[in-house]
Amino acid sequence: MSVRLILVGPPGAGKGTQAKLLCYSLGIPAISTGEIFRAHAAAGDELGKLADSYTSKGELVPDEVTNRMVTERLAEPDAAGGFLLDGYPRNPAQVGALDGIFAELGIELDAVVEIGADDESAIARLLGRASEQGRKDDTEGVIRHRIELYHAQTEPLITLYRERGKLIEVDGMGTIDDVAVRVREALGSFLDARA
Ligand code: ADP
Secondary structure, rough: OEEEEEEOOOOOOOOHHHHHHHHHHHHOEEEEEEHHHHHHHHHHHHHHHHHHHHHOOOOOOOOHHHHHHHHHOOHHHHHHOEEEEOOHHHHHHHHHHHHHHHHOOOOOOOOEEEEOHHHHHHHHHHHHHHHHHHOOOOOHHHHHHHHHHHHHHHHHHHHHHHOOOOOOEOOOOOHHHHHHHHHHHHHHHHHHHHH
């Protein structure tokens, strides 16, 4: 199915996991800006070094860098049949950039899925993950900063997309399967109601 989605939610809400499950069932690529930055950092290239100097502190990578990367990624052939953006846009300026990319490509956004999680549960999940994955930005101080930035810069996007009639809210608490079912059902009814 050709569907264009955005997944938004605080760090620790399980966006990456849900993005993969949903994309597998829809047959579309999951495009995670955070993952792309981590892949470049692991490769040790220029973009990776630049990104790492921000991500390791829990700061946002500068918009011009991120926007260019997303523009290039969305122009790749596998994105022509739909995609899910995980972790982008992350502030109002990135929404403007994404609107421009969509206009340029002549495509429309279908829906924004918000996966909600309260701060303390999100922090507990991330600290648990830190011991398994060893992500540099999963220390308590950096986690708290990422969550602060989420409230200050990313949360306003929820209101914005709600006003555009694109927002689907899903509770991110519970097991991975519980949340996956909620996401699929909520998205299914949203798209059916629109059809
Ligand atoms: P999380 O949602 O748990 O913070 P992500 O993998 O989405 O994890 O992002 C990790 C880091 O990558 C962010 O803290 C930020 O530094 C950087 N990053 C990811 N997406 C963006 C974006 N859209 N704009 C700027 N920086 C980003």
